[in-house]
Amino acid sequence: MTSAPPMFPGFDGLMTLSRREGVDIRPTLLRVLTDLYVQAGSHTLDEEKQFVELTARLIDQVDDATRAAVRARLSIYPHTPRAILLKLNLRPVEPGQPMPLAQSIAPASAPVAPAPKPPSDAQMRMAASLPMQPKDASEISTMFFAASASERAQILHNLAETPLKPSARIPEARAARAMHILEMAAFAEDRDNFSRELGEALLLPHQIAEQVVNDPGGEPLACCAKALGMSSAIFQRVLLFLNPEFGTSVTNVYRLSRFYDVLSERSALIMVAAWRGAIVAATRAKYRPALYDDERHRARPAPAQARPSVQPDVDITRTTRNSGK
Numbered sequence: 001m002t003s004a005p006p007m008f009p010g011f012d013g014l015m016t017l018s019r020r021e022g023v024d025i026r027p028t029l030l031r032v033l034t035d036l037y038v039q040a041g042s043h044t045l046d047e048e049k050q051f052v053e054l055t056a057r058l059i060d061q062v063d064d065a066t067r068a069a070v071r072a073r074l075s076i077y078p079h080t081p082r083a084i085l086l087k088l089n090l091r092p093v094e095p096g097q098p099m100p101l102a103q104s105i106a107p108a109s110a111p112v113a114p115a116p117k118p119p120s121d122a123q124m125r126m127a128a129s130l131p132m133q134p135k136d137a138s139e140i141s142t143m144f145f146a147a148s149a150s151e152r153a154q155i156l157h158n159l160a161e162t163p164l165k166p167s168a169r170i171p172e173a174r175a176a177r178a179m180h181i182l183e184m185a186a187f188a189e190d191r192d193n194f195s196r197e198l199g200e201a202l203l204l205p206h207q208i209a210e211q212v213v214n215d216p217g218g219e220p221l222a223c224c225a226k227a228l229g230m231s232s233a234i235f236q237r238v239l240l241f242l243n244p245e246f247g248t249s250v251t252n253v254y255r256l257s258r259f260y261d262v263l264s265e266r267s268a269l270i271m272v273a274a275w276r277g278a279i280v281a282a283t284r285a286k287y288r289p290a291l292y293d294d295e296r297h298r299a300r301p302a303p304a305q306a307r308p309s310v311q312p313d314v315d316i317t318r319t320t321r322n323s324g325k
Helices: 011-018 026-038 045-059 064-075 082-087 121-128 134-146 149-159 172-187 191-202 206-214 219-228 232-242 250-262 265-286 294-298 316-323
Strands: none
Touching (some): 026 045, 026 064, 026 232, 045 082, 134 149, 134 219, 149 265, 172 219, 172 232, 191 219, 206 219, 206 265, 219 265, 232 250
């Protein structure tokens, strides 16, 4: 197959993976190529020619669901090559004929601000001390993992305005190396190495890193990627490859991509700090230091035994002598 043009970054690595036995990434590869192609407003003749060469063969080799998704994307793109339109059974646009476009998406109305609620005890403790306390970190982590997608978005929006201290940014060189390793691990669908590298880069315990990677919603993974400074393009490729079941859903990938674009770095770094503090709280609870009187409180009280008392008018010498007879 012809080598990929510069507009398809990482294509060589994808093709290397596609040659491995038992790894079929052709459906995802076709989706990625299509998404990259339609992002540009125009293309040169060489780019169009190479796109036709790369996708024409893949269209015949993928499943019906992937073919339908690609067909839907290219049907509304005004610069889809004629050869690809014919291969997808789409009617080419004749010269001078206006291209039917989808209706523009109405701008979202401004959300109604909820009525202010009195701060809880945890919020008052957080406002009183900028560094996050382990107990508060544990509460935030537990609440975030248990929340729905809309609730998680609201939590992160609120965190950006709190006085909580976020974790420090990862050094640029370390973050760049981590993102390269994470992207390659995602291409190989190697979640174990992905979790390990994510935990080492962000100083997260392995159990938290695994929980982030295996979370079905994807918002925790978006927070970690934003904390590393990962670009939107790399994050989308990670979504497509890391979990094939998740990546094949256009709705999931699109929702998380929009979520990632509006996610603030501060909120992501605060969540990283919360996950670190949650482990500290769990460790303290597990290994609580013993107090000096713990043994006395844990011991079962024994019933008091009555000791015989000596009558004051009894002659002990006489009693002993009489008993010896």
